[in-house]
Amino acid sequence: MKIIEGLQLIDVAQLMVIAILCYVLTNSIKNTKVVDTKWMPFVSMALGLVLAIVTALVxxxxxxxxxxxxxxLVGGWTSGMFDGVQGFLNDGGTSE
Incomplete structure (x- = not known):
């Protein structure tokens, strides 16, 4: 989340609203098992996109x-896409 916040695309209040709503909605959709889990990152990113537009308008x-x-980016973060990137950045890409 610090990576997204550091880009200063939107203020922290908007970022938190988008992150919380995206997390809740993504997990709700995931628990219904309507969408296959391999598509969840894309669903989460689409939710993040829609929530960002609504939040920007509000x-x-x-x-x-x-x-x-x-x-x-928040949708990707919510679905766990950034865990791999942060792991790569934190240990310098070396795996032992």
Whole structure:
């Protein structure tokens, strides 16, 4: 999450709203087993995108493009895509 926050695409309040709602909705969809788990990262990113647009409109953010990028990143983070990237960055890409 620090990576996304560090990009300063949107303010922290919007980021938290998107992250919490995206996490809850993604897990709700995952628990229904309607969507195969291999598609969940894409579902999560789509939810992040939609939530970012709605949040940007509610917060009267004029830079919706930045909010869309943040929504995609939050959706990826929510589905666990960044765990692999952070693991790679933290240990320098070396595995022992």
């Amino acid at each position: 917060f009267h953010d004029k830079e919706i493009g930045k909010a869309i990028i943040a929504g995609l």
